[in-house]
């Protein structure tokens with residue numbers, strides 16, 4: 001039997017309050033700015049799904065191709081019992097990891113974490129249906145504010161995919177990584193997807209597609225404000241702008257006012273004016289180089305143990321463990337670690353020759369052909385098994401064995417909560 005549980009780590013009204021505060025602060029700032037997390041109402045989530053299928057938007061396909069090739073290595077290296085997915089939209093990619101962990105015989109529970117409750121529960125329900133015996137706990141949380149991590153389980157693999165970390169500004173990113181690191185223990189691991197610096201034309205096209213889907217996605221943030229705050233934005237009075245900031249190495253999306261205009265937001269008692277050509281920044285999507293990923297992880301107290309890219313070097317996936325010396329910008333000692341040998345020779349070996357040609361449409365070629373794996377520093381464990389980082393419990397319980405069905409209330413058993421968190425479990429049924 002599988003139960004799906006839902007844990008709320010956000011106090012009632014938290015999101016509504018956060019949106020109002022962000023709208024007030026951002027629309028009275030110079031230049032005007034809104035945080036990208038408000039794109040994702042139902043329509044915004046649908047539009048983003050559509051974006052992931054566009055020819056120009058390569059990150060989803062690139063990351064999926066890496067995961068297809070590397071999931072087995074990640075499962076063998078982490079032997080994770082609990083898969084925690086932050087921003088759990090990308091359910092198809094999640095399945096690659098769930099399958100690999102199930103294949104390794106270690107998987108017991110899945111904890112998808114997202115702010116968007118309806119999308120989260122729908123995805124969690126589907127996974128629970130497809131993996132009988134898997135304990136699924138959907139955590140409604142804003143991972144910047146209230147990181148919901150199950151504390152009862154060991155050998156957790158926390159994954160943050162899609163390059164979404166690039167939506168955080170450098171200071172927010174550092175705070176997020178430190179906060180995550182402070183909740184992890186030896187034996188846990190962190191898998192992070194990062195989009196990589198590349199030809200600006202390729203980047204800009206990914207955020208300004210010919211069909212105009214990204215433009216509609218960008219303007220949808222105005223509809224979100226209209227619905228939530230009774231505002232009277234006219235999305236047609238703005239144009240979509242995507243630009244590459246070469247100094248900061250990030251893509252910015254903006255909405256440019258086509259005319260002088262005044263907008264009223266009754267719910268927060270605010271009127272704002274836009275001059276003709278005035279821009280509102282709606283998203284930063286930072287692009288990375290491997291060294292910067294490693295440096296930011298190290299500064300937060302992680303040691304990068306593995307790094308993979310797709311064959312065209314478009315996207316990077318890093319696997320990190322808590323550093324032995326903590327978050328002081330020093331790397332954990334790698335003494336005693338051994339180079340990781342992939343369980344499937346040929347997969348994950350660096351492929352350097354003919355990787356740059358590729359399908360002109362950018363479609364995936366078979367994963368084994370195109371994924372680069374850099375050296376992975378892991379320690380061979382007992383029985384010759386590859387283990388990550390420090391000592392780990394050898395979780396050998398079978399999937400679902402320890403599951404307790406039922407309703408849990410109040411204390412959100414097993415979940416860390418932020419200071420403002422008021423976690424509550426609601427049982428939403430058994431299968």
Ligand code: AVJ
Nearest residue numbers: 051162163164167207214285
């Ligand atoms: C979901 C945050 C990874 O930054 O590429 C897609 C969102 N914005 N097109 C990204 C997005 C414009 C996307 N992330």
